[in-house]
Amino acid sequence: MQKLINVIALLSGLTSLGLIAGGGYLLLNKDAMIEDVREQATEEITKAITEALPGLVQSAMPKMPEMTGGVTNAKPAIPGL
Secondary structure, eight states, X not given: OHHHHHHHHHHHHHHHHHHHHHHHHHHXXXXXXXXXXXXXXXXXXXXXXXXXHHHHHHHXXXXXXXXXXXXXXXXXXXXXX
C-alpha cells in the first residue's frame, strides 16, 4: 500500500513540475511565438490578396473595342482654332 501512495505522490509531483516548466517555457517564448504567428498570417493574407487582385482588376476594366469608327467633323470648342 505504501508503494502505491509513493507512486501517486511521485506522479503528482511530476505533473506539477511539468505544468510549471510548460508555463515558464510559454512565458519566456511568448513574444517569439506571437511574432511567428504574425508573420505567417501576413504571408497568407498577402498571398490571398495577390491571387484575388488580378480578377478584381480584370472585372473592373471595360472591354477594348475591336474596331473604331471614322473621323468626325466636329467643330473645335475654342473659336479660331
